[in-house]
Amino acid sequence: MRDLKKCSGANIYTKVPDGGWGWAVAVAFFFVEVFTYGVIKSFGVFFKDLMNYFDESNSRISWIISICVFVLTFTAPISTILSNRFGHRPVVMLGGFLISLGMMMASFARNVVEMYVSIGMVSGLGYCLSFLPTVTILSQYFDKRRSLVTAIASTGECFAVFAFAPAITTLIEQVGWRYCMLIVGALQLNIMVCGALLRPVVIKAQEETKELPKPENLESAFMLENEQTLTSLDSIDSGVEVSTSPKNLPTNVKSDKRAEGSTERQEIAVQPDSDKTPPLLDFSILRNSSFICYALFGLFATLGFFAPSLYIIPLSLSLGIDKDLSAYLLSSMAISEVFGRIGAGWLLNKKPIRKIYIELIFVVLLCLALITFPFACNFWGLMVCSMFFGLMLGTVTGTHIPLLAEDDIVGIEKMSSGVGVYVFIQSIAGLAGPPLGGKTTVLL
Numbered sequence: 001m002r003d004l005k006k007c008s009g010a011n012i013y014t015k016v017p018d019g020g021w022g023w024a025v026a027v028a029f030f031f032v033e034v035f036t037y038g039v040i041k042s043f044g045v046f047f048k049d050l051m052n053y054f055d056e057s058n059s060r061i062s063w064i065i066s067i068c069v070f071v072l073t074f075t076a077p078i079s080t081i082l083s084n085r086f087g088h089r090p091v092v093m094l095g096g097f098l099i100s101l102g103m104m105m106a107s108f109a110r111n112v113v114e115m116y117v118s119i120g121m122v123s124g125l126g127y128c129l130s131f132l133p134t135v136t137i138l139s140q141y142f143d144k145r146r147s148l149v150t151a152i153a154s155t156g157e158c159f160a161v162f163a164f165a166p167a168i169t170t171l172i173e174q175v176g177w178r179y180c181m182l183i184v185g186a187l188q189l190n191i192m193v194c195g196a197l198l199r200p201v202v203i204k205a206q207e208e209t210k211e212l213p214k215p216e217n218l219e220s221a222f223m224l225e226n227e228q229t230l231t232s233l234d235s236i237d238s239g240v241e242v243s244t245s246p247k248n249l250p251t252n253v254k255s256d257k258r259a260e261g262s263t264e265r266q267e268i269a270v271q272p273d274s275d276k277t278p279p280l281l282d283f284s285i286l287r288n289s290s291f292i293c294y295a296l297f298g299l300f301a302t303l304g305f306f307a308p309s310l311y312i313i314p315l316s317l318s319l320g321i322d323k324d325l326s327a328y329l330l331s332s333m334a335i336s337e338v339f340g341r342i343g344a345g346w347l348l349n350k351k352p353i354r355k356i357y358i359e360l361i362f363v364v365l366l367c368l369a370l371i372t373f374p375f376a377c378n379f380w381g382l383m384v385c386s387m388f389f390g391l392m393l394g395t396v397t398g399t400h401i402p403l404l405a406e407d408d409i410v411g412i413e414k415m416s417s418g419v420g421v422y423v424f425i426q427s428i429a430g431l432a433g434p435p436l437g438g439k440t441t442v443l444l
Contacts (some may be wrong), residue, residue, distance in 0.1 A: 010200045022141025028194040030156040032134045035188045036127050038160020044310040045168045049177045054112045064115050071124030073427035079132045080420030081280045088133040089198045095129025096191025103185030107178045139405045140201050151345025151398040161334035165327045282417035285410050295425045302429035321379050333390035340394020362395040
């Protein structure tokens with residue numbers, strides 16, 4: 001396996017451990033979520049200051065995150081190929097460096113176009129290289145507890161939004177948005193530490209070993225064979241054939257021995273094929289109708305993933321709500337998302353019906369949550385909408401990628417390629433979602 005060859009310290013198990021070093025990987029994934037999606041969802045706090053400083057519209061500023069999400073999703077196959085070639089650990093560490101570099105570059109930006117390049121492209125690529133390999137390797141460490149553990153670990157972004165929204169608001173007031181971005185970029189270097197914890201996992205089936213004959217049995221077998229040989233030679237002189245001579249053995253015994261020998265040769269010949277190198281990106285999943293339907297779901301669902309968290313503060317300000325109170329809307333959305341993720345993980349772990357049907361129910365409720373926002377006209381109305389949306393968003397975002405490991409879709413063996421292609425298909429929606437949300441906010 002490539003991970004075993006390219007990465008040191010691989011953990012080898014005879015079956016999926018459902019724990020072990022997987023708990024350390026779960027903690028690493030928690031903090032990767034904090035410094036990736038947690039920062040992306042909190043970026044709306046910067047919008048008002050960036051609009052005033054660069055004298056740009058809401059929609060133009062939103063393209064920063066649109067390009068970032070597009071690059072994150074569009075480069076997913078590259079993340080899969082690099083992870084399969086070099087291992088998850090170095091790829092995540094490289095991603096952490098690129099995220100931090102892009103955010104620090106943005107703090108020196110002179111216009112919005114430079115932010116498109118720094119945060120949109122440089123950090124966007126880093127987000128892809130950090131997030132996807134981490135969630136993939138976490139799914140490989142768990143089987144029965146996969147849904148619950150992944151859901152709990154993914155709450156990192158929710159706690160990040162809850163903490164970052166008021167903290168960044170206060171920091172901007174104290175030191176300005178440039179120094180605030182510089183500090184956030186420095187904190188994102190912690191992703192490299194998380195990447196160092198990602199030991200590759202190798203599931204190696206336990207081989208059945210045949211017990212060799214004991215020495216005394218071998219000695220008696222040789223003595224019997226020699227006795228039979230001498231007896232057959234003596235019988236030639238007397239003109240009598242002894243039944244224990246090899247040529248007088250029954251036909252079925254001879255054929256059994258030949259068959260046994262040929263079987264051993266076939267086993268030896270087939271042995272090298274088991275070490276055949278798998279493809280870096282398995283496109284055979286595109287022939288899987290279940291995967292295609294699931295990917296289309298991801299395409300349309302992504303349209304609504306980021307827009308509310310990015311525009312809830314600008315929307316509340318347009319309704320005359322105080323800036324400090326607006327930050328609490330984002331925090332309430334994040335806390336509700338925690339309960340949504342954990343609840344969805346628990347429900348999928350219980351599996352009352354097929355997991356894919358549970359996910360479908362979550363998506364329908366998420367659509368209803370999005371529809372409620374235009375009817376909110378004051379702080380408490382937006383608070384209820386934010387909490388309902390956060391709850392439903394948590395049920396979907398915390399489970400839709402780990403579900404690829406289920407046999408209903410692609411299975412654990414092809415999950416790495418499945419994640420790469422699935423997230424790549426989401427790229428169009430990731431690019432279009434925030435600007436469409438910006439246009440809608442202007443109309444409202």
